[in-house]
Amino acid sequence: PIVVTHTDKNALEIVDGFHRHEIGKGSSSLKLRLKGYLPVTCLEGTRNQRIAATIRHNRARGRHQITAMSEIVRELSQLGWDDHKIGKELGMDGDEVLRLKQINGLQELFADRQFSRAWTVK
Incomplete structure (x- = not known):
């Protein structure tokens, strides 16, 4: 899965899996197979x-x-x-x-x- 965290701006920031995210966005066959979704897990914690x-x-x-x-x-x-x-x-x-x-x-x-x-x- 792509590892993300919440930012102060109510958005998600990718911690690990940036290239998987880019491929998932760009590949039409992958988009179709995953129905437009990518597996994501959310990581909590400070910036450090x-x-x-x-x-x-x-x-x-x-x-x-x-x-x-x-x-x-x-x-x-x-x-x-x-x-x-x-x-x-x-x-x-x-x-x-x-x-x-x-x-x-x-x-x-x-x-x-x-x-x-x-x-x-x-």
Whole structure:
């Protein structure tokens, strides 16, 4: 099915299945067979939860781009999600979250972290 969510404007937004939707709209034989309807399931949740759901759907099919994923991890981090929550919601382990954060730059993403003082060898 096509996965959708309700928007503030009383409309539906496609979370997963955009290409199926386009094919369903454009194929007259498919329209006839499905009587003009496409199977849809509605997903509830916040924008961040919808982003996470889209990523999970794409990862399940093996379709995710590293640069796009790192941007999403950066955005979720800026919205206050910690590494554990990002990993849990996106189906990643801690190392993968860290690697994706590193792609977009360390300074901004690790600004809230406490580091130990440097030491030197005498």
